[in-house]
Amino acid sequence: MYTAGEIAERIRTGQVTSREVTEELLARIAADTKVNAVVEVRREHALAEADRADALLAEHGGLVGRAGVGGQDGVVGPDDVVGPDDVVGPDDVVGPGGLGRPLLGVPVTVKDCFNVAGMRTTWGNPAFAEYIADHDALVVERLQRAGAIVVGKTNVHAMLADFGQTANEIYGRTNNPADLDRTPGGSSGGAAAALAADLTYLEYGSDLVGSIRLPAAYCGVYGLKPTNGLVPLRGFEIPGTPYLPTELPVLSTIGPLARSAADLRTALRATAGPEAPYSYKLRPPRHDRLQDYRVGIVTDHPSAPVSSEVGDALSDTIDRLARSGAKIVNNWPDGVDANEQAEEFGRQVELFFALHGDSDSDLTTADVRDLDRRRMQARAGWQQYFEDVDVFLCPTSFTVAFPHGSTTIDGQPYETQVFWIAHASLTGHPALSMPIGHTPAGLPVGAQVIGPWHEDDTAITFAELLAG
Template sequence: MTEELLDRIAADTEINAVVEVRREHALAAADRADAAQEPRGPWHGVPVTVKECFDVAGMRTTWGNPAFAHHIANEDAVIVQRLERAGAHIVGKTNVHMMLGDFGQTVNEVYGRTNNPADVTRTPGGSSGGAAAALAAGLTYLEYGSDLVGSVRLPAAYCGVYGLKPTNGLVPQRGFQVPGTPYVPSELPTLSTIGPLARSAADLRIALRATAGPEAPYAYELAAPRHKELKDYRVGIVTDHPAASVTSEVGDALSDTIDRIAAAGVKIVDSWPDGVDPDEQAAEFGRQVELFFALHGGEPTTMTVDQLLTTERNRLAARARWQQHFEDVDVFLCPTSFTVAFPHGSTAIDGRPYEAQAFWIVHASLTGHPALSMPIGHTSTGLPTAAQVIGQWHEDDTAITFAELLSQHLGSR
């Protein structure tokens, strides 16, 4: 299996998703897996890849920046350690946008541009575009990416795979730092999370179980899903909003999905949570991103102390409103993006601003709730369509299980 995967990666001339491999290391790991008397873990012997920005000892970590083109990591990131503890072996790394600086594209001067397997003239999204494209093209079996402004969920949507932004803080981030920057744990809100991408919701669950929990002691159990049958779920929905009005392709796929789950007995609650102003929440997230970059060495914030306190109160108030909403619904279903994958280099998309891609993903990013993107169909030209499933704080497996049941239901046609 490892040899076949490495051969597929080597033969790829169009996608440019897997940008570095360690063939001999991977084959030696596969030999050890074959020789083992007992499975090492749930990913025993499975060859996987990780986003280029995660440290893997002996491999380059460049963040797509020529200034770091020769930087070699000397130890593994925590998620790499945990994936290998679960039996997986890291065969390579996938492309990123330069310094992870774009949620809609994946291109840099070190590795070049990654293309969407569904249509190579279109973007795979960013900044985990290489991760999603590799999965969609059959060049890996599991991926791990990072998500601040949708950098797991948007590529997953555009490439037609599954991508999870876990509850904020659930997966340790040691080994996910710009080269030369020390890892400094922080009690301040980070906004940025790291999470798995996969070809099924079930694989998201297995990956999260293997990687979630504090660094020490290493022990964590996901909360059980609220329900095990689709008909028992209460689903909040919003399918459109003027700030990022969905295209007909996305809207039709969402409407069809909602009609089908309603027919299956799912209770539908059609509204935003009480007290949530989605436009103000999107603006608040923008202020939080400003603070995030100031905290991590970017431009200093110009906010006053009073403004900082107001921003933080607003973030916590938004979380509280969503928390209350999940007393009445089990999950919340909405678009991942207003559009399907768009042509490379686009600055406006179907008459909408480029930045509108972020509107639907910022709500879970602001509040820290788990959210995943899942495929729900294809356009007439074969491009994937997607929906986003948001769950209650630390109830990641409820969102995953709903996506798993929904995919089974949609596949029953």
Template structure:
């Protein structure tokens, strides 16, 4: 198919979803630029016909999270006060994707100010639903992008991950999502409308990365968007292994701080059994010196500092506490990196649950029903916290479905700056 045909088909699917009754909509793509996309597709087809050199994503229509600046499109972060803000220039990742030939056809929905890791809704665009079950959440805050991929409304997506906002939606929607190594992808143009009051970089926590339908697409997107601004350059480090049987895989399937539901645990156990049959070396247990509940608590402290830095309520912590927490963060990174001297990747749940029903109760009142009873809403953060605290690359990949058809995600954490080791493992495990 030509780029024109693919782009027309994608825009038609998006239009069909937009025109559906509210109860039958995914509501994942919230703004499009159809005329621009079709002109770009025609130009892409002409370049191929004329034998010109083309990029790795030449003529591929895709979406980006609504919070990224795209010249000529609105950037609202789901906030009514920003409803008419139109970006004047592209974010760095948008620019790099365009240079690689991608066609940004539209933007995907976000939660208001990206402030919910479990759901995606705002007053401007409404709520995004999970394509597997429209009564359930797609996760947040990149729920629009994950749902768009799962529903066939995009071929590639770029999102952001502070508190699991790439990995949780990827798990709940059954697609792939990568939180790259901290600081690997520039954050320029990923900001609330208006000039930032402080530098936007906070590479210890805030990361942006791709969501896709395959691990290979994650790799392609990362290669095209990672690295510092010009004139500097970078190269994605090669994967440690080329065969699944050669991988040394750390595994953990459960923890009392966020007990894994039986439907998630069964799929993950089957995956580990299959991994063992492949010949891969299985290493059970957390890294030596890692106390997971303490690290999850430390991550929560760091998130509080992040929001203080970006204009939130002043942190009540003393300077002594901040210094101590920084020491804990660096020590955690060192312990995990030492662990990866002998282990190639670490496999665990992305979340203790599958996609759950929409919940409009106040944040602090929300709970999630599991096979063992009610669980705290914020327990979703536990399994994603460790890679976020240390800055290690981590991706969520679909590893199966429950008997009722809901996707189950497995999280793959890799060594610092060895994102392709995690990607390659996921690619080989998917077979």
């Protein structure tokens, strides 16, 4: 299975056309009768956009940008970088190092909670089964600006209300490609399953309570929860609800899922930054060699004891990391009580729903002020830790994908899935899940990489280097 970057390069260099790639992907989606990950497509639109991408490449001769932009004489190669102040026209073709069209001609999908003009946005709720969006979400606009072709939408749990499973009354249940009797995770289960089943090249999901990272781990793909607020949420709202930018505490984030860490970086470069004016450049990674990283590590905890299968894969990963020469720092950051912060995250989720009008709450003004103070204290403590440590490595979940409908998992309560993802969700730090191996039965195992505030590319680059 090609990554988005690999297929983009094949399209750019004429080894295959976007039309061929898109037709083949649509055929795979249509033939799928088991995974049920991609639930709606727009075939004619996708093929028309593929033809347009092929025509642009034919006109520009491949890697060509506007004169004076990027590489010498306007020719932009894969290692050239186009700065945030450079002007790239809508028809310019720019290599993966630039802002232009690094995903030109690549068919992608998005989670069915993002508006795509002319497509249904259901959130898995029968009440919205016939809701047709009249505009694109900002993240969809930016993916398309980068040249991606949004061919369809992926399944979600009803109202995004489950982090461990993906099912709803409209589209039914999504299954894990590694074992159809097991969950792909939730609520972005369709997104992760589509990638694992080769039904898309890149995905965009959402993460409030691990809804990107848990499915990524269970399906064996990469998933990034960016620094909170880094990717604007416009167009990610319940149907019929007007979008109003807010500075209230926002735990919910949106981010990419992919088959490589490099694809996460490409997607984030294309979609991150303020709503307007659109100009953003990721902070560079702290290191470009694995041996230069200082890595905090925790592999187990009594509140969410990892299964032997997860523990074995983590142990192998840490052994590989140690052999690289990277500096390993064991244990939680000083001053971090893992149980206390996991419990605090639960209180913050209650506040999130209260502030966004989705539930009644008895919280007082003093409660809200105290919750905000504790969230900021937690962020500051982790940020101080990251002054001396570059990334923090831990499990994404204590378990691998579990059977559909489970209410307890490996003898642990269902909610135990939240423990390992809670800390980065509480503080807003960037966190990604990366595949680190498989169990003897072939089930994927994921590890979580947490990075410094607004240094998403440090976490991405570390994952890329660790994967080899």
